[in-house]
Amino acid sequence: EVQLVESGGGLVQPGRSLRLSCAASGFTFDDFAMHWVRQAPGKGLEWVSGITWNSGTIVYADSVRGRFTISRDNAKNSLYLQMNGLTAEDTAFYFCAKGRGRQVALIPDHWGQGTLVTVSS
């Protein structure tokens, strides 16, 4: 069974940084692209970033490019999101999602339960 468990969320002041982690199990992690998707409380889904199986291709939403960095450690079956220069507009639940294959263009098909990031002074 695919399991994705996010961690690292919390309350952070504007302008500060936070690093999210996603622990994956139940599948061969290094065979699949991974994604981060966020959802502001009471709002819709917003794709944030994706990374191919070997980190060869990384893509970002315009809203986070230059501030957020996605990475993965296949030896540890883990996905990360380094978030710098946080603003109130980054307040959201952040979901880790597994792609259907190695490329980022393949649909995310399993999601974690999410971790809440709140940016506030």
Place this chain on the structure above:
Amino acid sequence: SYVLTQPNSVSVAPGKTASITCGGNNIGSKSVHWYQQKPGQAPVLVIYYDSARPSGIPERISGSNSGNTATLTISRVDAGDEADYYCQVWDSSSDHWVFGGGTKLTVL
């Protein structure tokens, strides 16, 4: 960037059929995927590549895509289908995943 448009809400009586649309410029040329999200839960993929169902998704949930509109259809609706539904496509011109704004399905 590519824009997907969904109705904010759809209401349907139990046992009837609900149709949720997702509009986009020539969306019929893209592959459309649909997620169901219940309150407090993560999204669940219910339709991918326009009309394919993941294992465990009932046959009464179906999808179609043509022209400028993709449609998610849920037949014999029951209270358990109450949820938010999101369509999604890959925009190859920007290398972005794009979501529709979501539709809240209410079972009367």
